[in-house]
Amino acid sequence: MPHQLSIFAENKPGKIEKITGIIAEGQINIRAVTISDAGDYGIIKLLVDNPERGFELLKSENIAVNLKEIIAVKIEDKIGGLHEISKVLRENNINVNDSYGFITEPKKEAVFIFQVADPIHAENILKKEGFSLLSDRELYLI
Amino acid sequence: MFNSSIEQIPRQELEALQLDRLKKALEAAQRTPFYKKQFSDNNIDVSKINSLSDLKKLPFTTKSDLRVSYPDGMCAVDRNVIVRMHASSGTTGKSTVIFYTRKDIEEWSSLVARGLYSSGIRSEDVFQNMMGYGLFTGGLGLHYGAEKLGCMIIPSATGNSLKQIQLIQDFKTTAVHITPSYALHLADVINGEGINPADLGIRRAVLGAEPYSEATRDKIQDIYGLKAYNNYGLSEMNGPGVAFECEELGGMHIWEDFYIPEIINPETGENLPDGETGELVITHINREAMPIFRYRTRDLTRIIPEPCRCGRTHKRIDRMKGRTDDMLIISGVNIFPSQIESVLMNIPEVGNNYQIVVDRENNLDKIHIKVELYSKMFHGDIKELDSLRKNITDLLKSTIIVTPKIELLEPGSLPPSTGKAVRVIDNRKI
Structure with a gap:
């Protein structure tokens, strides 16, 4: 299952720079970034091509970091593309905690990435419903 | 008389x-x-x-x-x-x-x-x-x-x-x-x-x-x-x-x-x-x-x-x-920094360094407590951080009576506990 880095950061100038600096120095490539903000602080989420290495590097710099399992699903880049999968999630009573998406091939393919409480359960359901899930290797090499 | x-x-x-x-x-x-x-x-x-x-x-x-x-x-x-x-x-x-x-x-x-x-x-x-x-x-x-x-x-x-x-x-x-x-x-x-x-x-x-x-x-x-x-x-x-x-x-x-x-x-x-x-x-x-x-x-x-x-x-x-x-008087209530410290040090998610900042805003005393998140206890969940902050606030309030504002900081962002760490900053002008 793929992972992303969740990093605790204060909501102040220069905090992202510090983290991206460590990541760049470690020759790690960022595939996607999101920030959830809770006022004074937030969580920076990085999808990178080598999350384990990124995790170790950040940890060694005394940064509060965690590797989180994520689900990455291929969806069609068309009207209603996201709606198809959200319908399945609702039918199976799966709650999405945090998500983002990006286009991999314009007008053809996009990836929907999200976190859930029970990723294995969600993966099994999505596979059964015929969705194509990206492995960690596939995802990191996009 | x-x-x-x-x-x-x-x-x-x-x-x-x-x-x-x-x-x-x-x-x-x-x-x-x-x-x-x-x-x-x-x-x-x-x-x-x-x-x-x-x-x-x-x-x-x-x-x-x-x-x-x-x-x-x-x-x-x-x-x-x-x-x-x-x-x-x-x-x-x-x-x-x-x-x-x-x-x-x-x-x-x-x-x-x-x-x-x-x-x-x-x-x-x-x-x-x-x-x-x-x-x-x-x-x-x-x-x-x-x-x-x-x-x-x-x-x-x-x-x-x-x-x-x-x-x-x-x-x-x-x-x-x-x-x-x-x-x-x-x-x-x-x-x-x-x-x-x-x-x-x-x-x-x-x-x-x-x-x-x-x-x-x-x-x-x-x-x-x-x-x-x-x-x-x-x-x-x-x-x-x-x-x-x-x-x-x-x-x-x-x-x-x-x-x-x-x-x-x-x-x-x-x-x-x-x-x-x-x-x-x-x-x-x-x-x-x-x-x-x-x-x-x-x-x-x-x-x-x-x-x-x-x-x-x-x-x-x-x-x-x-x-x-080092006793502080916050809105008439006596508070010792050691009371705050003993509460904080019993919370596993909190690191070893903290700072107490006292200000007077609109003539009311405000106490801000800056605490570092302990990196090993971070699970990447923002809701967990919010409830941690609430938990710290509640625990401190029950000890020191006044309600502090808690700031969660990154590990290592406060002066270390060794040496002459400034734990209390009182910005009030008496």
């Missing part, structure tokens, strides 16, 4: 009364496990204390002695004659507890009444007591004193400014007991309601529970068009009512028929002559339930040597100049 025979007692008679009461208090203290041990450990023979200057032979009593004696190691009477206890919050969950017999409560009330009268409060006054009621002595202590004096008391307690204003208007409050910072804040709220505070008809304010400057007093007097008087007290010495400012405004008379004040050099423990500034040490010579000898208040002041024009013979102490320890 409320009781002119005692308030104007000639010094010689006063000192004879003090010695007599001191001896009785020493006698009673032998019944307490704490003093029994303290006297025997220090080879003190109480029968050899025959003059007031012999008081110096006794060891000091400190706040930590009170904590160690929790809950009743300093109590000199049977539990069934105690009618009340008060407590101040303590570190590591232990409070300092004070006990009172019925006589103690009545006499404390008389002392407060005596002080209120000296500050110009009369039985005709409608007295709104805007202090915390509960274990804290400030609310109930003044309450009983004002009642004894014959005032109509409004036990409005703290907070809820709009309700306070309504009570002032509806019941025509003429005197208030209030912290200086809240008096200034309340004035802003009153102005915000389109009312001039000076039109409310409050004529006297008894200010206490926190340090403040002459400039603040002037400001409060101007805004409300009232006269404001200082008072001093601490729970170990009953609570409020230890010393009150009379209408001559030249310092606070400490009621020497109950308290023997000394000023010491806080470093050496040596007594300093009247007029010199040092740490105030007080002996309570007239409390049945709990005599306390040479209590180190940690407050810095001086004894004013000159007699007061008001005719009272009891010595005056000056406005408090500061503390010899």
Whole structure:
């Protein structure tokens, strides 16, 4: 299952720079970034091509970091593309905690990435419903 | 005067009364496990204390002695004659507890009444007591004193400014007991309601529970068009009512028929002559339930040597100049940084470094506590961080009474605990 880095950061100038600096120095490539903000602080989420290495590097710099399992699903880049999968999630009573998406091939393919409480359960359901899930290797090499 | 025979007692008679009461208090203290041990450990023979200057032979009593004696190691009477206890919050969950017999409560009330009268409060006054009621002595202590004096008391307690204003208007409050910072804040709220505070008809304010400057007093007097008087007290010495400012405004008379004040050099423990500034040490010579000898208040002041024009013979102490320890007074509540530290260090998600920042915003004290997140306890979940912050706030609030604002910081962002880490930053201008 793929992972992303969740990093605790204060909501102040220069905090992202510090983290991206460590990541760049470690020759790690960022595939996607999101920030959830809770006022004074937030969580920076990085999808990178080598999350384990990124995790170790950040940890060694005394940064509060965690590797989180994520689900990455291929969806069609068309009207209603996201709606198809959200319908399945609702039918199976799966709650999405945090998500983002990006286009991999314009007008053809996009990836929907999200976190859930029970990723294995969600993966099994999505596979059964015929969705194509990206492995960690596939995802990191996009 | 409320009781002119005692308030104007000639010094010689006063000192004879003090010695007599001191001896009785020493006698009673032998019944307490704490003093029994303290006297025997220090080879003190109480029968050899025959003059007031012999008081110096006794060891000091400190706040930590009170904590160690929790809950009743300093109590000199049977539990069934105690009618009340008060407590101040303590570190590591232990409070300092004070006990009172019925006589103690009545006499404390008389002392407060005596002080209120000296500050110009009369039985005709409608007295709104805007202090915390509960274990804290400030609310109930003044309450009983004002009642004894014959005032109509409004036990409005703290907070809820709009309700306070309504009570002032509806019941025509003429005197208030209030912290200086809240008096200034309340004035802003009153102005915000389109009312001039000076039109409310409050004529006297008894200010206490926190340090403040002459400039603040002037400001409060101007805004409300009232006269404001200082008072001093601490729970170990009953609570409020230890010393009150009379209408001559030249310092606070400490009621020497109950308290023997000394000023010491806080470093050496040596007594300093009247007029010199040092740490105030007080002996309570007239409390049945709990005599306390040479209590180190940690407050810095001086004894004013000159007699007061008001005719009272009891010595005056000056406005408090500061503390010899790190105690913080936040909205009238006493807080030690160690209390905050012990709460924080019991929370696994919190790292080892923290910082306490105190500010005064719109005349209200604000306490911010900056804590570092412990990196190993971070699970990448923002909801978990929000509930952690709430949990820290709740735990601290239950210990220090006031509600702190918690800031979660990245690991390593505060100065390390080794060396001279600045743990407390007090930005208030007193």
